[in-house]
Amino acid sequence: MTLGPLPETDLTRHRRLREQGSLDRADLEAILDAGFVCHLGVVVDGRPLVVPTVYGRDERQLYVHGSVASRSLAGGIPVCVTVTHIDGLVLARSVFEHGVNYRSAMIHGEARKVTDPEEKLEGLRLLTEHAAPGQWSYARQPSRKELAATTLLALSLEEASVKIRTGAPDDGDGPDAELGLWAGTLPLTSAWGAPEPDPALPSEILIPGHIARREGTRHG
Amino acid sequence: MTLGPLPETDLTRHRRLREQGSLDRADLEAILDAGFVCHLGVVVDGRPLVVPTVYGRDERQLYVHGSVASRSLAGGIPVCVTVTHIDGLVLARSVFEHGVNYRSAMIHGEARKVTDPEEKLEGLRLLTEHAAPGQWSYARQPSRKELAATTLLALSLEEASVKIRTGAPDDGDGPDAELGLWAGTLPLTSAWGAPEPDPALPSEILIPGHIARREGTRHG
Ligand SMILES: Cc1cc2nc3c(=O)[nH]c(=O)nc-3n(C[C@H](O)[C@H](O)[C@H](O)COP(=O)(O)OP(=O)(O)OC[C@H]3O[C@@H](n4cnc5c(N)ncnc54)[C@H](O)[C@@H]3O)c2cc1C
Ligand SMILES: Cc1cc2nc3c(=O)[nH]c(=O)nc-3n(C[C@H](O)[C@H](O)[C@H](O)COP(=O)(O)OP(=O)(O)OC[C@H]3O[C@@H](n4cnc5c(N)ncnc54)[C@H](O)[C@@H]3O)c2cc1C
Numbered sequence: 001m002t003l004g005p006l007p008e009t010d011l012t013r014h015r016r017l018r019e020q021g022s023l024d025r026a027d028l029e030a031i032l033d034a035g036f037v038c039h040l041g042v043v044v045d046g047r048p049l050v051v052p053t054v055y056g057r058d059e060r061q062l063y064v065h066g067s068v069a070s071r072s073l074a075g076g077i078p079v080c081v082t083v084t085h086i087d088g089l090v091l092a093r094s095v096f097e098h099g100v101n102y103r104s105a106m107i108h109g110e111a112r113k114v115t116d117p118e119e120k121l122e123g124l125r126l127l128t129e130h131a132a133p134g135q136w137s138y139a140r141q142p143s144r145k146e147l148a149a150t151t152l153l154a155l156s157l158e159e160a161s162v163k164i165r166t167g168a169p170d171d172g173d174g175p176d177a178e179l180g181l182w183a184g185t186l187p188l189t190s191a192w193g194a195p196e197p198d199p200a201l202p203s204e205i206l207i208p209g210h211i212a213r214r215e216g217t218r219h220g
Numbered sequence: 221m222t223l224g225p226l227p228e229t230d231l232t233r234h235r236r237l238r239e240q241g242s243l244d245r246a247d248l249e250a251i252l253d254a255g256f257v258c259h260l261g262v263v264v265d266g267r268p269l270v271v272p273t274v275y276g277r278d279e280r281q282l283y284v285h286g287s288v289a290s291r292s293l294a295g296g297i298p299v300c301v302t303v304t305h306i307d308g309l310v311l312a313r314s315v316f317e318h319g320v321n322y323r324s325a326m327i328h329g330e331a332r333k334v335t336d337p338e339e340k341l342e343g344l345r346l347l348t349e350h351a352a353p354g355q356w357s358y359a360r361q362p363s364r365k366e367l368a369a370t371t372l373l374a375l376s377l378e379e380a381s382v383k384i385r386t387g388a389p390d391d392g393d394g395p396d397a398e399l400g401l402w403a404g405t406l407p408l409t410s411a412w413g414a415p416e417p418d419p420a421l422p423s424e425i426l427i428p429g430h431i432a433r434r435e436g437t438r439h440g
Contacts, residue, residue, distance in 0.1 A: 011267070016287050037306055037320065039259040041268035047231070048261035048268050050302040052324050067236050082270040086257055088413070091431060094360040095348050096370075100257065104272050128315050132406075140314040140396055150316075172420030176360055182427050183420075186352075187413035188439055193308070197404040200392030207402050211311060219408055 011108040012161040022162040031105040036131040041080040056127030061154045063123040073151045075113030085220040088187040092169035093176035107160040111153040134210025190220040231328040232381040242382040251325040256351040261300040276347030283343040293371045295333030305440040308407040312389035313396035327380040331373040354430030410440040
């Protein structure tokens with residue numbers, strides 16, 4: 001069963017810049033698939049902690065992982081996960097109308113610590129394949145000891161929101177247009193470079209296609 | 221007076237991957253200067269909220285701004301601001317040793333709502349110039365009405381931490397090196413593209429040098 005459109009709840013309802021909101025789940029999925037690092041927010045001793053971390057996902061859940069010792073991976077506590085792509089600067093005629101073109105997603109929920117061994121392995125596979133497609137079957141998979149040292153958290157994708165801004169500045173038809181100033185956008189893009197072999201790598205080990213193929217492709 | 225080295229407090233002390241920590245304030249400043257979007261974490265009704273937002277800084281403080289209506293810009297409450305640059309994927313011989321090359325900074329504190337008109341204007345100038353150098357003096361500056369509709373928060377850069385990972389995977393001299401697998405890094409870079417004029421822009425308005433000049437330069 002797949003999840004429906006993004007819900008408007010007390011947590012996800014946009015209060016500001018509502019016109020940039022989207023309730024289309026496909027937008028959420030596209031934003032999550034375009035990146036692999038999220039910012040995970042938790043409350044520790046009453047204070048916010050915002051931790052950058054790698055994620056993966058399936059249809060219903062987002063997965064993050066880390067050391068069993070991490071305070072940010074406690075599980076069973078409220079979390080907010082945000083994924084942000086910056087597409088460019090919006091350079092308007094007035095400073096006030098300056099802004100950013102972006103796609104961002106926010107997921108609210110209680111993360112669940114994954115204990116079932118099969119789900120844990122599958123979650124780690126999704127996470128690895130999300131960041132580094134092809135590596136799960138190429139590299140050595142986790143040993144029992146490594147699995148035990150790893151915490152995997154699952155977060156339902158149910159309660160999520162999306163915000164997107166695209167296009168030109170908004171003051172092209174206002175009084176500021178008379179100022180005769182240049183206005184437009186300055187696009188920002190992110191791309192994968194040429195793979196750099198580990199200096200310790202014997203020269204006869206060739207780079208596999210699934211890694212070489214990413215060079216020059218876009219990220220974000 | 222400038223601030224000293226990054227302090228080791230209960231909030232900033234790295235508990236995990238300590239070798240990636242830095243107490244050099246110059247590292248913090250370089251990370252802040254390389255980007256212009258942070259993730260601002262606050263606690264609202266006991267739950268974390270992680271909001272992407274633009275920032276600027278001076279020697280002692282970080283500035284963020286937004287609508288006076290924003291819940292995330294309340295001021296006087298604990299915040300955690302994180303700035304993250306992703307430099308590449310670390311592709312190891314084992315899935316467990318996979319990771320990310322990165323530079324990240326985390327700032328803890330209580331953000332202060334800026335009320336002094338002069339400081340507010342200066343903070344907005346720093347923020348605008350940080351994201352879009354040259355635009356503060358080129359574009360129309362904020363009117364009184366616009367200033368009144370804007371909240372500016374200042375956050376001391378005192379209690380901050382830095383984490384940096386660079387270089388090859390760590391399993392080049394362990395037993396996994398025997399596996400005969402390729403290992404290395406896949407670099408990720410972000411760069412400014414060609415400016416796109418607002419379709420509403422009269423064709424005789426030429427692009428100013430301070431904007432044109434950014435094309436092809438690196439971000440992050
Ligand atoms: C792009 C990226 C991807 C990452 N992916 C993962 C991942 O998939 N799994 C994983 O476990 N870790 C990952 N990390 C590291 C992660 O951000 C945390 O540093 C790590 O999880 C330790 O978290 P903790 O809750 O145990 O922090 P603790 O060590 O308990 O945090 C204590 C204090 O250390 C400082 N600190 C912690 N982390 C950072 C940081 N990143 N930058 C600056 N200061 C910091 C803060 O002041 C914090 O209050 C990634 C980091 C980056 C930048
Ligand atoms: C790259 C970037 C830069 C930005 N720069 C600024 C800035 O400088 N100043 C500024 O005021 N705003 C900025 N924004 C927008 C900012 O992220 C918030 O959307 C906005 O500040 C409203 O915040 P709020 O606390 O009033 O949210 P509210 O509207 O009260 O939030 C209610 C709910 O709406 C949803 N929501 C809010 N923001 C987002 C989001 N970004 N993505 C997905 N869901 C969201 C969440 O579910 C949240 O719980 C930026 C966004 C991006 C992606």
